Amino acid sequence: MNPEDFRDQVLEALHSDDTEKLDELVSVFEPLNGPTPDGAENEALVAIGKFGCSGRTSRYRPLVETLIEKGLQPDLTTCAYFGLVDRGKALVDQDADLVNTRNGEGITPLHAAAERGDLAMTKWLYEAGADPRALSSDDELPIVRALHAGPWKSERALDVVDFLAPLCELDQELWFASGRGDVVRVKSLLRDPTTQADEPDSAGVAPLFHACHNNQADVVELLLEAGADPNRQTPDGDSPLATACLHRLSQECDITIIEALLRAGAHQSIESAVIIEDDEFVRNYFELQREKPNALGPLTPLHYAIHTGARKSLELLVRLGVELDDGHWSHIERIFASDGEYFARLRRLSYQK
16 A cells, blocks of 8 residues: 555544554555655654544554554654654754754644644754744744644643743734733733734734634633624634634633624624524524535534533434434433433434434
């Protein structure tokens, strides 16, 4: 199997949570073990790490170790994700320019170390010449990845943030204070008449998005009071409400942020309606769509109802015709196990369909 096919099949197995297929792929794959790291092999290794060998979980650590033992050569960015300092030093000894070289996904090793929340690796890369102000291909600073929890870490890497911040000279940046959750600094900056509440960072991302993305409820309120646009999108088309809803799935967003955005005029979405249990919106939405609730993309309204614990919305979706499979019931039983009466009612409603 060539590296490209291996990468593609690994990604498919990861997204479908097919652990047996993933084990099989790793067991039969033979890395190129050439003179330089292979891009596709590294993409596969990093993907496995993101899903199962990170600060959140170690369930795929044996697979990562197996691939490296077989001879898969990590590039410097991969070394940064996995904390492989000795391997990283060997690569830099051969080519010092690697510390500021973007990989195939458009990020530098310092972006990876910051995203992983690895202070030791971050410091070593800086000492080796990594530029803390180097931008990714989408114009994002490394520090932005340290500000956010996940997917490589269970909480924000504030030690990495505090190390990089002075090097990036971000004291006067409202977006940074907003993402950091520095209420005092945000208030001070907003008192300055020259400060624009929607002044974006180098990637075009406004302070309000940073605050929502990083679960800073108090800052969200301050920015909205200062006139921040609740519907201003990122260059990728993401909105403050969308990122807040997405991170509500893993309980990394306070529901008061979603409520504040809607009060300020954010456009209601099916995801936010499910989360705040706006039955009327949900009913009207599916009448207009003429679709079953579980037939709308990978992160369905059903997914949001289950994983945000929205009891009323979940029951409504079942009444509207949602189809629950064994995987859904497994999550429902885990999340709603304490409410036996509710669980039994869902079962009855489901059987009636």
